[in-house]
Amino acid sequence: MSKTKQQNGLYRKIAIVGAGMIDFGELFEKSFESMVEEAYLHALKSVNKGIDPAQIKAAWIGTLYPPQGNSGLLLSFATGLFEIPVTRVENACATGSDAFRTACMAIAAGVYDVVLVVGVEKMRDDGAGHIQRSAVKQLWGGRGVTMPAFFGLHATAYMNKYKATREDIALVSVKNHHNGALYPHAHYRFECSVEEVLKAPFISYPLGLYDCCPVTDGAAALIMCRADLAPRYTEKPVYVLGSGLATDTFFRGGDLSNFPATQFAAQQAYEMAGVTPDEIDVAEIHDCFSITELISYEDLGFAQPGQGAALLKEKRVALEGEKPINPSGGLLAKGHPIGATGVAQLVELFQQLRGEAGPVQVKNRPKLALQHNIGIGRTATGSVACVHVLGL
Amino acid sequence: MILVIMHKPPQWRIARENARLIGYRCKHCGFVEFPEPRKICKRCRKPSEFAELQMQPYGRVISFVVQHRLPEGFETPLPLAVIDLEGGARVYGQMTECKPDEMKIGMSVEAEYRIFYDDDGLHIYSYKFRPRRSESM
Ligand SMILES: [Zn+2]
Numbered sequence: 001m002s003k004t005k006q007q008n009g010l011y012r013k014i015a016i017v018g019a020g021m022i023d024f025g026e027l028f029e030k031s032f033e034s035m036v037e038e039a040y041l042h043a044l045k046s047v048n049k050g051i052d053p054a055q056i057k058a059a060w061i062g063t064l065y066p067p068q069g070n071s072g073l074l075l076s077f078a079t080g081l082f083e084i085p086v087t088r089v090e091n092a093c094a095t096g097s098d099a100f101r102t103a104c105m106a107i108a109a110g111v112y113d114v115v116l117v118v119g120v121e122k123m124r125d126d127g128a129g130h131i132q133r134s135a136v137k138q139l140w141g142g143r144g145v146t147m148p149a150f151f152g153l154h155a156t157a158y159m160n161k162y163k164a165t166r167e168d169i170a171l172v173s174v175k176n177h178h179n180g181a182l183y184p185h186a187h188y189r190f191e192c193s194v195e196e197v198l199k200a201p202f203i204s205y206p207l208g209l210y211d212c213c214p215v216t217d218g219a220a221a222l223i224m225c226r227a228d229l230a231p232r233y234t235e236k237p238v239y240v241l242g243s244g245l246a247t248d249t250f251f252r253g254g255d256l257s258n259f260p261a262t263q264f265a266a267q268q269a270y271e272m273a274g275v276t277p278d279e280i281d282v283a284e285i286h287d288c289f290s291i292t293e294l295i296s297y298e299d300l301g302f303a304q305p306g307q308g309a310a311l312l313k314e315k316r317v318a319l320e321g322e323k324p325i326n327p328s329g330g331l332l333a334k335g336h337p338i339g340a341t342g343v344a345q346l347v348e349l350f351q352q353l354r355g356e357a358g359p360v361q362v363k364n365r366p367k368l369a370l371q372h373n374i375g376i377g378r379t380a381t382g383s384v385a386c387v388h389v390l391g392l
Numbered sequence: 393m394i395l396v397i398m399h400k401p402p403q404w405r406i407a408r409e410n411a412r413l414i415g416y417r418c419k420h421c422g423f424v425e426f427p428e429p430r431k432i433c434k435r436c437r438k439p440s441e442f443a444e445l446q447m448q449p450y451g452r453v454i455s456f457v458v459q460h461r462l463p464e465g466f467e468t469p470l471p472l473a474v475i476d477l478e479g480g481a482r483v484y485g486q487m488t489e490c491k492p493d494e495m496k497i498g499m500s501v502e503a504e505y506r507i508f509y510d511d512d513g514l515h516i517y518s519y520k521f522r523p524r525r526s527e528s529m
Contacts, residue, residue: 136463136465136509137509137511137516139402139403139406139410139427139508139516139518140406140410140426140427140483140484140518141484142484143484143486143508143509144459144462144463144466144470144472144486145472145484146459146461146462148457148459148461149457149459149472152457153455153456153457153472153474154455155457156455156456156457156497157454157455157497160455160497201460202458202460202469203460203461204457204458204459204460204461205457205458205459205460205469205492206457207457249434250474250482251434251481251482252423252434252435253435253482255454255455256454256455256474381484
């Protein structure tokens with residue numbers, strides 16, 4: 001690890017002092033702005049020593065499909081935070097985590113002391129519409145390549161290269177639905193067996209229904225400040241140690257058995273934090289599809305290439321394991337309201353590190369946590385990954 | 393080969409490359425840009441010169457899925473592949489005349505110019521792929 005690099009990065013410059021989210025689900029009764037409002041109120045309330053909203057000097061909102069235009073105004077209308085800089089961020093499935101990352105940069109640059117980040121998505125109002133409309137009128141740019149198709153292409157390649165089976169991949173869904181059944185904010189709170197995963201109807205072979213995350217409404221919020229100011233707000237701050245973001249496309253090459261964007265983003269985040277993958281105690285990683293989590297174990301350095309399934313079979317990534325992954329049930333159970341996803345993962349890790357994660361609290365007294373997104377963009381022709389390392 | 397008239401700018405801009413399978417090879421690293429000619433290479437990331445390349449309508453399947461849930465206008469189950477054209481570009485390939493259980497990584501496919509979709513009543517043509525039956529043109 002290099003001290004210089006840490007000093008140039010975000011290392012311990014930012015503290016998360018408040019975190020909150022709403023219960024994810026099919027929320028026809030709540031508007032986009034009422035979801036943001038509620039998540040923000042939860043975050044304010046979670047600040048142990050209290051916070052006056054007037055202390056928030058800038059805010060970011062991560063959302064992909066806002067209902068009324070594309071500006072940051074939605075956040076102002078929901079929170080009453082007018083008269084300060086409010087910016088909307090969109091970056092595929094890393095939308096929420098990139099909003100967080102961008103807010104961290106503003107604190108690290110010394111421009112703002114206290115900031116708010118909200119991630120939100122209202123997906124159920126339009127059913128499958130957002131997803132289905134994508135990529136229908138394209139010549140070579142991925143016509144008809146849905147999200148399950150993009151990740152399914154990686155599943156087929158991975159299974160072929162490493163002789164992995166659909167059963168191996170199904171273990172991700174079984175684990176995450178087990179955790180999700182315990183997690184109070186999850187959209188889906190049921191358990192499922194390997195047999196049920198395998199017998200479910202195909203969406204995009206080799207992926208079936210239970211290999212896919214649901215379409216979900218949700219919102220989550222974080223309040224961060226300059227690290228030296230954290231004691232004003234809480235005795236239990238959680239620090240940002242490292243952050244990385246990278247893009248890739250398999251049209252440059254590769255065999256589709258991994259996601260190089262994750263590898264690049266993870267390398268940046270680990271280097272900034274001065275930690276190795278082995279040191280991570282708990283992680284929320286991107287399981288938009290079961291295969292995504294399995295491959296991400298390898299891209300994040302938790303397993304050697306082709307060896308990811310062993311972590312599941314040996315229950316090392318289970319809730320009671322040595323390195324619990326997706327204690328919240330992940331996107332598969334909690335749901336994947338795209339802009340909210342990254343922020344909700346960070347909310348969960350904030351609570352895990354503080355020992356406040358309730359029924360899904362991991363038992364290994366975590367000190368280092370990792371958050372990860374890998375998404376697709378540009379009509380399923382490229383990928384965007386974001387990784388954060390948090391610590392006490 | 394007949395160039396089909398396409399009435400919208402996004403298709404008009406790549407009409408020649410789309411109809412004739414013309415790619416552009418980076419002089420630094422050999423990467424083939426397709427279908428849009430560019431000045432910067434995706435693979436070596438350098439500003440580069442590109443040589444026009446007549447690609448062949450044959451390729452190899454790198455990976456595939458069989459899509460069962462798609463919007464209106466698609467027949468399902470629909471095999472979809474990532475294909476490396478021989479000596480050319482990597483492309484997404486919608487399969488046709490192909491049973492889902494015929495699909496295999498490494499299989500040879502050939503490209504055929506077909507109606508790709510209808511846009512406001514106008515036929516938009518492009519290539520679909522089927523298992524390769526002939527070894528030469
Ligand atoms: Zn090049």
